[in-house]
Amino acid sequence: MSTYTEERPATDNRPPSTVRYALILGGLTAFGPLSIDMYLPALPTMSGDLRASSSTLQLTLTAFFIGLALGQLVIGPLSDAFGRRRPLLIGITIYATASVLCALSPSAELLIAARGLQAIGASAGMVVARATVRDLFGGTAMTRFFSMLILVTGLAPILAPVVGGQVLNWTSWRGVFLVLTGFGVLLLIVAALALPEPLPPWRRTPARLGAAARTYLALLRDRAFLGYALASGLVLAGLFAYIAGSSFVLQDVYGLSPQQYSLVFGANGIGIVLLGQVNGRIVGRFPERVLLRTGLLVGAASALAMVLGLSLGLGLIALLPPLFLIISSIGLTMPNITSLALTDHPRTAGAASALLGVLQFVLGGVASPLVGLGGTSSALPMALIMASFGLLALLVYSLMTRRGAAQPLPATA
Known part of the structure; x- marks a missing residue:
């Protein structure tokens, strides 16, 4: 890096x-x-x-x-x-x-x-x-x-x-x-x-259509940037799958009341916030790539554990703890993945930020209809989709962003 x-x-x-x-x-x-x-x-x-x-x-x-x-x-x-x-x-x-x-x-x-x-x-x-x-x-x-x-x-x-x-x-x-x-x-x-x-x-760049197109093309050709952007989109796709399917799964399948569902939804959101603050405190002691890899591993492993537990018919005990870990791990992955994606593009940060956001929403938008196609009579389709996106995010990160191994970024402001 x-x-x-x-x-x-x-x-x-x-x-x-x-x-x-x-x-x-x-x-x-x-x-x-x-x-x-x-x-x-x-x-x-x-x-x-x-x-x-x-x-x-x-x-x-x-x-x-x-x-x-x-x-x-x-x-x-x-x-x-x-x-x-x-x-x-x-x-x-x-x-x-x-x-x-x-x-x-x-x-x-x-x-x-x-x-x-x-x-x-x-x-x-x-x-x-x-x-x-x-x-x-x-x-x-x-x-x-x-x-x-x-x-x-x-x-x-x-x-x-x-x-x-x-x-x-x-x-x-x-x-x-x-x-x-x-x-x-x-x-x-x-x-x-x-x-x-x-x-x-x-530090500004000319406002020309051709220049903008070349900038986007260069970003898409940047293997590391594209790897971080795709991995972040796949992580958010798992989150979108959870948002799209969790209300049906928890209320219709497991009989939680709207108030109980809100508590579960809120607890998972607080997990993102808490782990994000932990990330802010320990980054520097550990390189961004190490923290990012840890977050991706936690998310993917928890999703696989959720699939296994649900396949064995263990019910809510197989669903809620892994779900909390999956959603909370986003607080560890997203700050690091955004920072690593943008760090090499100071002169085109606006275009890089835009492309990062577009890929996140495009990949995230794919997740919602997939959950619906899988059906809402069981939690297993949602779990399988979340596990698939989590494993893909880890795979894309591992294959496309090897450059720079785990060197920490300098703490500059």
Whole structure:
């Protein structure tokens, strides 16, 4: 692994408050999870209000995922060319405007279109947040910061359905999108006032379509980057399989109440946060690659143990402990894999961040329908899919990222 650390002019600003940056950038990366999960409890009500079938309303999720993918591919190179702030502020403005359109949509078709536009705006926060971390930090300092972001990004998908459910106690589903509008406006103000430009002009790249295409092609040809990106996507595919199948498995198959399911879901999410903080404390004593390999091994081994236990008919005791280890291990894998993927690309961090995010969502999006095809009358299909993705992630990592063995990255900021 290259230990390249780019020199900065003496006038370069350094981040005055790591906590402040963590809160702002964590909020930006939370755009996606909040926008995906907050309105899910309202889908049955929306179906009646908009006179649309449930399958039609599912297209609001599809449109959002497509918008995230396309938006990241466009905004990544733009942030490398014009700096991080301008594309970010424009993106958040688009997000807030589209959220208002979602709240006012009189039909499912207009809601689907507004959701696609909302996703394009949300993608700016997700791309720029990762790229900004690469601009401000290097080496183990970057990994520690990504571990700190887990505090925010790990809790967002857990809290989003809960917040959405509470909002529905006071207002309709349109109120959920107005809350998202307020979240966007708040982050727009905070980013405008408290987030200085982290990318100086001398490190920017020309804004040309051909140059952007060549950058993406070069990234795809980078064996190590592609290996980290694919492995991270496969890890998240396992998480998406869990999200898609766990409610049916735990409630329909094993008879857990909605409250008990929420406790299990929340405990697994807290596991991600806790292990992410452990990772931030021990990185530096152990190389990123060692910690990443450990996380992948724990996830894959736990998934295989879950498959074996369920095949033997052991019930919940074979499901819940391995499930906790699988989901918690993401707190160990994702900070290290993101840091390692971006570390060799300081001048194209926006494009690298975008491609990393696209591959994560594309591979993650494949997992949900696979769980449905496997059926929801047993926990075994979900377990098999999670184990398959976990083993593939470990295999891709082992075969494609051997360069640099386990050399620790320098702790630079």
